[in-house]
Amino acid sequence: MCRLCWGVLFVLVLGIGVVVYRFGFLGSALPGEDGRQAIQLDSGERNLVLAEMRAFLEAVQMITAGLAENRMGNVVTAARRVGLAAQKGVPLSLMGKLPLEFKQLGLDTHRKFDRLALDAEQLGDPDHTLEQLSELLRNCAGCHAGYSLVAVRSP
Numbered sequence: 001m002c003r004l005c006w007g008v009l010f011v012l013v014l015g016i017g018v019v020v021y022r023f024g025f026l027g028s029a030l031p032g033e034d035g036r037q038a039i040q041l042d043s044g045e046r047n048l049v050l051a052e053m054r055a056f057l058e059a060v061q062m063i064t065a066g067l068a069e070n071r072m073g074n075v076v077t078a079a080r081r082v083g084l085a086a087q088k089g090v091p092l093s094l095m096g097k098l099p100l101e102f103k104q105l106g107l108d109t110h111r112k113f114d115r116l117a118l119d120a121e122q123l124g125d126p127d128h129t130l131e132q133l134s135e136l137l138r139n140c141a142g143c144h145a146g147y148s149l150v151a152v153r154s155p
């Protein structure tokens with residue numbers, strides 16, 4: 001192959017690498033003034049993520065209520081509602097703005113709710129569920145310690 005072709009190929013591969021790194025790995029996070037990474041979203045995207053967060057909190061409330069009343073059926077329903085299936089509506093453009101670690105923590109949290117639901121259904125053991133919930137809440141706390149969401153005007 002000609003030298004120029006190799007040159008063009010190299011630049012192309014490099015370009016693809018940069019795009020993958022930028023959108024798959026880094027996202028659009030900047031160091032925030034409170035020491036956390038501030039993820040820059042447009043206000044619609046921020047509202048979407050925050051709505052998902054409120055659904056998380058509601059699920060946690062319903063799970064603890066279910067445990068306190070020993071109604072494992074309610075626990076299962078509440079946890080399933082925020083399982084992986086709930087994640088499907090997230091647009092690709094938003095995904096590209098989230099840092100890899102954030103995406104991983106988010107996915108893992110949905111997965112842990114699914115796992116909690118499955119175990120609650122199959123084992124019906126409140127102590128086990130409570131342990132899983134406490135483990136899962138570490139994800140919430142960990143992510144909140146590391147990231148904030150700021151709304152910026154989209155270009």
Ligand code: HEC
Pocket residue numbers: 050051053054056057060102103105106109136137139140141143144147148149150
């Ligand atoms: C992958 C990261 C991540 C995970 C996991 C996560 N959160 Fe959040 N959450 C955030 C960020 C970022 C914000 C915005 C915080 C800010 O801007 O100061 C937020 C905001 C919230 C809010 C405020 C919502 C509003 O309307 O303002 C609630 C409530 C919340 N999270 C609950 C939870 C609960 C409960 C869990 C665990 C079951 C959880 N979150 C897991 C990242 C996460």
